[in-house]
Amino acid sequence: MRRAALGCLAAAAALAPAKRDWRCAFDAAFAGDFDNYAQVAAERARGVAAADRAGHEHVHCCLRPLRAAEAAPLAGAAARVVLACYYLDGAPENVFRLRCYAFDDERRMALLRPPRAALAAAHAACADLPARGAAACAAALAATGRWEPLGGCDVAWRPVDGGFDGAMADPGGCVVLSQRDGTTRVRVKDALALRDDVLEVDDRGYALDGTLLYGSPDGGPYRLARVQGTRDQGGGGDP
Numbered sequence: 001m002r003r004a005a006l007g008c009l010a011a012a013a014a015l016a017p018a019k020r021d022w023r024c025a026f027d028a029a030f031a032g033d034f035d036n037y038a039q040v041a042a043e044r045a046r047g048v049a050a051a052d053r054a055g056h057e058h059v060h061c062c063l064r065p066l067r068a069a070e071a072a073p074l075a076g077a078a079a080r081v082v083l084a085c086y087y088l089d090g091a092p093e094n095v096f097r098l099r100c101y102a103f104d105d106e107r108r109m110a111l112l113r114p115p116r117a118a119l120a121a122a123h124a125a126c127a128d129l130p131a132r133g134a135a136a137c138a139a140a141l142a143a144t145g146r147w148e149p150l151g152g153c154d155v156a157w158r159p160v161d162g163g164f165d166g167a168m169a170d171p172g173g174c175v176v177l178s179q180r181d182g183t184t185r186v187r188v189k190d191a192l193a194l195r196d197d198v199l200e201v202d203d204r205g206y207a208l209d210g211t212l213l214y215g216s217p218d219g220g221p222y223r224l225a226r227v228q229g230t231r232d233q234g235g236g237g238d239p
Contacts, residue, residue: 022159022164023105023106023107025159026107026157026159026164026194027065027080029163029164029194029196030063030082030164030194031063031064031065031082032063032226033060033061033062033063033130033226033227033228034060034061034063034198034199034224034225034226034227035058035059035060035061035090035224035225035227036056036058036059036222036223036224036225037058037090037225038223038225039056039222039223040055040056040057040058043055043056043219048219054216054218054219055216055219056216056219056222057088057089058088058089058090059086059087059088059222059224060086060087060088060090060092060130060224061084061085061086061199061201061224062084062085062086062087062092062129062130063082063083063084064082064083064084064085064129064133064134065080065081065082065083065134066081066082066083066100066134066138067135068081070134070135070138070141070142071100071102073141073142073145073146074100074112074141074142074144074146074147075100075102075112075146075147076102076146078102078103078104078110079103079104079105080102080103081100081101081102081103082100082101082103083098083099083100083126083129083134083137083141084097084098084099084100084101085097085098085126085129086098092127092128092129092130092131093127093128095123095126095127098113098114098119098122098123098126099111099112099113100112100113100147106156107156107157108154108155108156108157109154109155109156109157109166110149110150110153110154111149111150111153111154111155112147112148112149112150113147113148113150113179114144114147114148115144115145115146115147115148116148116179116182118143118144118145119179121140121143121144122141122144124140125137125140125141125144126141150174150176150188151174152169152170152174152175153168153173153174153176153188153190154168154169155167155168155169155190155192156168156169157192157194162195162196163193163194163195163196164193164194165191165192165193165194166190166191166192166193166194167191167192168189168190168191172187172189173187173188173189173190173206174187174188175187175188175208176188184207185207185208186205186206186207186213187205187206187207187208188203188204188205188206189202189203189204189205189206190202190203190204191221193221196226197225197226198223198224198225198226199224199226200221200222200223200224201221201222201224202215202220202221202222203215203221203222204216
Protein backbone atom coordinates (compact mmCIF):
# COMPACT_ATOMS: atom_id res chain seq x y z
CA MET A 1 0.00 0.00 0.00
CA ARG A 2 2.80 2.41 0.92
CA ARG A 3 4.65 1.61 -2.31
CA ALA A 4 1.50 2.23 -4.38
CA ALA A 5 0.90 5.57 -2.64
CA LEU A 6 4.47 6.68 -3.30
CA GLY A 7 4.12 5.70 -6.96
CA CYS A 8 0.97 7.79 -7.23
CA LEU A 9 2.67 10.80 -5.69
CA ALA A 10 5.59 10.45 -8.08
CA ALA A 11 3.21 10.34 -11.04
CA ALA A 12 1.43 13.44 -9.80
CA ALA A 13 4.70 15.32 -9.34
CA ALA A 14 5.80 14.50 -12.87
CA LEU A 15 2.36 15.11 -14.37
CA ALA A 16 3.00 12.37 -16.94
CA PRO A 17 -0.05 10.19 -16.25
CA ALA A 18 -0.12 6.59 -17.46
CA LYS A 19 -3.45 5.10 -18.46
CA ARG A 20 -3.81 3.06 -15.28
CA ASP A 21 -2.90 5.76 -12.75
CA TRP A 22 -3.91 9.10 -14.32
CA ARG A 23 -6.85 9.57 -11.95
CA CYS A 24 -4.57 9.34 -8.95
CA ALA A 25 -2.20 11.89 -10.49
CA PHE A 26 -5.10 14.16 -11.38
CA ASP A 27 -6.48 14.09 -7.83
CA ALA A 28 -3.11 15.12 -6.44
CA ALA A 29 -2.70 17.90 -9.00
CA PHE A 30 -6.25 19.30 -8.76
CA ALA A 31 -5.67 20.85 -5.34
CA GLY A 32 -3.85 23.88 -4.00
CA ASP A 33 -3.73 27.55 -4.91
CA PHE A 34 -3.53 29.17 -8.35
CA ASP A 35 -3.18 32.86 -9.17
CA ASN A 36 -2.85 34.92 -12.39
CA TYR A 37 -0.98 37.88 -10.89
CA ALA A 38 1.87 37.50 -13.39
CA GLN A 39 -0.53 37.47 -16.35
CA VAL A 40 -2.30 40.61 -15.18
CA ALA A 41 0.95 42.42 -14.36
CA ALA A 42 2.26 41.70 -17.87
CA GLU A 43 -0.97 43.01 -19.40
CA ARG A 44 -0.89 46.17 -17.31
CA ALA A 45 2.72 46.76 -18.38
CA ARG A 46 1.46 46.74 -21.98
CA GLY A 47 -1.36 49.14 -21.12
CA VAL A 48 -4.06 46.44 -21.21
CA ALA A 49 -6.63 46.27 -18.42
CA ALA A 50 -9.72 44.20 -17.66
CA ALA A 51 -11.74 47.42 -17.53
CA ASP A 52 -10.99 47.89 -21.22
CA ARG A 53 -12.62 44.49 -21.96
CA ALA A 54 -9.31 43.35 -23.41
CA GLY A 55 -7.49 42.05 -20.34
CA HIS A 56 -8.04 39.76 -17.39
CA GLU A 57 -9.10 40.41 -13.82
CA HIS A 58 -6.70 39.38 -11.07
CA VAL A 59 -8.13 36.02 -9.92
CA HIS A 60 -7.04 33.60 -7.22
CA CYS A 61 -8.43 30.05 -7.19
CA CYS A 62 -8.25 27.97 -4.03
CA LEU A 63 -9.00 24.23 -4.45
CA ARG A 64 -9.48 22.16 -1.29
CA PRO A 65 -10.58 18.50 -1.26
CA LEU A 66 -13.35 17.80 1.26
CA ARG A 67 -13.66 14.73 3.43
CA ALA A 68 -16.78 12.65 2.79
CA ALA A 69 -18.48 13.88 5.98
CA GLU A 70 -17.77 17.51 5.05
CA ALA A 71 -18.96 17.10 1.48
CA ALA A 72 -22.16 15.12 2.09
CA PRO A 73 -24.35 18.02 3.36
CA LEU A 74 -23.42 20.08 0.28
CA ALA A 75 -23.04 17.61 -2.57
CA GLY A 76 -24.27 14.23 -1.37
CA ALA A 77 -22.26 11.12 -2.15
CA ALA A 78 -19.47 11.35 -4.73
CA ALA A 79 -16.15 9.65 -5.36
CA ARG A 80 -14.38 12.94 -4.62
CA VAL A 81 -15.52 16.49 -3.85
CA VAL A 82 -13.33 19.59 -4.11
CA LEU A 83 -14.34 22.98 -2.69
CA ALA A 84 -13.37 25.77 -5.10
CA CYS A 85 -13.22 29.39 -3.97
CA TYR A 86 -12.41 32.19 -6.41
CA TYR A 87 -11.59 35.70 -5.26
CA LEU A 88 -10.42 38.96 -6.81
CA ASP A 89 -7.47 41.33 -6.48
CA GLY A 90 -5.45 39.34 -3.95
CA ALA A 91 -8.13 39.82 -1.30
CA PRO A 92 -9.37 36.48 0.12
CA GLU A 93 -12.48 38.14 1.52
CA ASN A 94 -13.46 39.33 -1.99
CA VAL A 95 -15.10 36.04 -3.04
CA PHE A 96 -16.88 36.18 -6.40
CA ARG A 97 -17.46 32.48 -7.08
CA LEU A 98 -17.87 29.44 -4.89
CA ARG A 99 -18.35 25.89 -6.18
CA CYS A 100 -18.29 22.27 -5.17
CA TYR A 101 -16.80 20.06 -7.85
CA ALA A 102 -18.16 16.52 -7.45
CA PHE A 103 -16.26 13.82 -9.34
CA ASP A 104 -17.31 10.33 -10.33
CA ASP A 105 -14.85 7.45 -10.73
CA GLU A 106 -13.99 8.52 -14.29
CA ARG A 107 -13.30 12.12 -13.14
CA ARG A 108 -16.35 13.61 -14.77
CA MET A 109 -16.89 16.79 -12.78
CA ALA A 110 -20.35 18.00 -11.79
CA LEU A 111 -20.65 21.62 -10.66
CA LEU A 112 -22.69 22.73 -7.66
CA ARG A 113 -23.18 26.21 -6.21
CA PRO A 114 -24.63 27.54 -2.93
CA PRO A 115 -28.35 28.31 -2.81
CA ARG A 116 -28.94 31.93 -3.76
CA ALA A 117 -30.62 32.65 -0.42
CA ALA A 118 -27.47 31.48 1.39
CA LEU A 119 -24.92 32.94 -1.01
CA ALA A 120 -23.66 35.70 1.29
CA ALA A 121 -23.32 33.28 4.21
CA ALA A 122 -21.43 30.77 2.05
CA HIS A 123 -19.04 33.45 0.78
CA ALA A 124 -18.42 34.66 4.31
CA ALA A 125 -17.73 31.11 5.49
CA CYS A 126 -15.00 30.70 2.86
CA ALA A 127 -13.32 34.08 3.28
CA ASP A 128 -9.58 33.48 3.64
CA LEU A 129 -9.90 29.79 2.78
CA PRO A 130 -6.17 29.53 1.90
CA ALA A 131 -5.22 30.34 5.49
CA ARG A 132 -8.07 28.67 7.37
CA GLY A 133 -8.47 25.45 5.40
CA ALA A 134 -11.61 23.58 4.37
CA ALA A 135 -12.19 21.95 7.75
CA ALA A 136 -12.60 25.35 9.40
CA CYS A 137 -15.27 26.31 6.85
CA ALA A 138 -17.15 23.00 6.81
CA ALA A 139 -19.62 23.58 9.64
CA ALA A 140 -20.70 27.01 8.40
CA LEU A 141 -21.01 25.70 4.85
CA ALA A 142 -23.17 22.78 6.00
CA ALA A 143 -25.61 25.31 7.46
CA THR A 144 -26.22 26.69 3.95
CA GLY A 145 -28.00 23.45 2.97
CA ARG A 146 -27.72 21.24 -0.11
CA TRP A 147 -26.05 23.07 -2.98
CA GLU A 148 -27.67 23.53 -6.37
CA PRO A 149 -26.36 21.36 -9.23
CA LEU A 150 -25.66 23.21 -12.47
CA GLY A 151 -27.35 20.81 -14.86
CA GLY A 152 -25.66 20.32 -18.21
CA CYS A 153 -22.44 22.05 -17.08
CA ASP A 154 -20.45 18.88 -16.33
CA VAL A 155 -16.78 18.84 -17.32
CA ALA A 156 -15.01 15.66 -18.41
CA TRP A 157 -11.29 15.50 -17.62
CA ARG A 158 -8.80 13.40 -19.58
CA PRO A 159 -5.03 12.90 -19.52
CA VAL A 160 -2.93 14.56 -22.23
CA ASP A 161 0.81 15.01 -22.71
CA GLY A 162 2.04 17.12 -19.82
CA GLY A 163 -1.17 17.17 -17.79
CA PHE A 164 -4.94 17.12 -18.13
CA ASP A 165 -7.63 18.82 -20.20
CA GLY A 166 -11.22 19.47 -19.13
CA ALA A 167 -14.05 19.99 -21.63
CA MET A 168 -17.78 20.46 -21.27
CA ALA A 169 -19.92 17.58 -22.49
CA ASP A 170 -21.84 19.98 -24.74
CA PRO A 171 -19.56 22.24 -26.83
CA GLY A 172 -22.41 24.75 -26.92
CA GLY A 173 -22.17 25.19 -23.17
CA CYS A 174 -24.96 25.17 -20.62
CA VAL A 175 -27.62 27.71 -19.61
CA VAL A 176 -27.98 28.70 -15.95
CA LEU A 177 -29.77 31.41 -13.99
CA SER A 178 -27.54 34.21 -12.78
CA GLN A 179 -27.15 34.22 -9.01
CA ARG A 180 -26.88 37.98 -9.13
CA ASP A 181 -30.60 38.51 -9.82
CA GLY A 182 -32.01 34.98 -10.01
CA THR A 183 -33.75 35.63 -13.34
CA THR A 184 -31.18 36.35 -16.07
CA ARG A 185 -30.30 33.30 -18.16
CA VAL A 186 -26.61 32.98 -18.96
CA ARG A 187 -24.94 30.59 -21.38
CA VAL A 188 -21.70 29.34 -19.84
CA LYS A 189 -18.80 27.97 -21.87
CA ASP A 190 -15.75 26.54 -20.13
CA ALA A 191 -12.52 24.91 -21.26
CA LEU A 192 -9.79 24.02 -18.77
CA ALA A 193 -6.22 22.77 -18.81
CA LEU A 194 -4.19 21.65 -15.80
CA ARG A 195 -0.42 21.46 -16.13
CA ASP A 196 2.43 21.06 -13.68
CA ASP A 197 2.61 24.75 -12.81
CA VAL A 198 -0.53 26.36 -14.21
CA LEU A 199 -4.31 26.05 -14.35
CA GLU A 200 -5.77 27.59 -17.51
CA VAL A 201 -9.43 28.58 -17.34
CA ASP A 202 -11.23 29.82 -20.43
CA ASP A 203 -14.48 30.77 -18.73
CA ARG A 204 -17.02 32.92 -20.57
CA GLY A 205 -20.64 33.81 -19.97
CA TYR A 206 -23.01 35.03 -22.67
CA ALA A 207 -26.48 36.48 -22.83
CA LEU A 208 -28.78 34.33 -24.94
CA ASP A 209 -28.39 36.82 -27.79
CA GLY A 210 -24.64 36.10 -27.84
CA THR A 211 -23.45 39.23 -25.99
CA LEU A 212 -20.39 38.50 -23.86
CA LEU A 213 -21.18 39.14 -20.19
CA TYR A 214 -17.92 38.05 -18.57
CA GLY A 215 -14.61 36.51 -19.53
CA SER A 216 -11.85 37.77 -21.78
CA PRO A 217 -13.16 38.53 -25.29
CA ASP A 218 -9.88 37.94 -27.10
CA GLY A 219 -7.09 37.66 -24.55
CA GLY A 220 -7.25 33.89 -24.19
CA PRO A 221 -7.71 31.91 -20.99
CA TYR A 222 -6.95 33.01 -17.46
CA ARG A 223 -3.49 31.58 -16.71
CA LEU A 224 -3.36 30.87 -13.00
CA ALA A 225 0.10 29.82 -11.84
CA ARG A 226 0.42 27.38 -8.96
CA VAL A 227 1.42 29.31 -5.83
CA GLN A 228 1.97 28.65 -2.14
CA GLY A 229 -1.11 30.04 -0.42
CA THR A 230 -1.26 33.80 -1.02
CA ARG A 231 2.46 34.45 -0.67
CA ASP A 232 3.62 34.06 -4.29
CA GLN A 233 1.49 36.73 -5.89
CA GLY A 234 4.11 39.44 -6.23
CA GLY A 235 2.92 41.05 -3.02
CA GLY A 236 -0.82 40.60 -3.58
CA GLY A 237 -3.27 43.37 -4.30
CA ASP A 238 -3.84 45.09 -7.61
CA PRO A 239 -0.98 44.81 -10.15
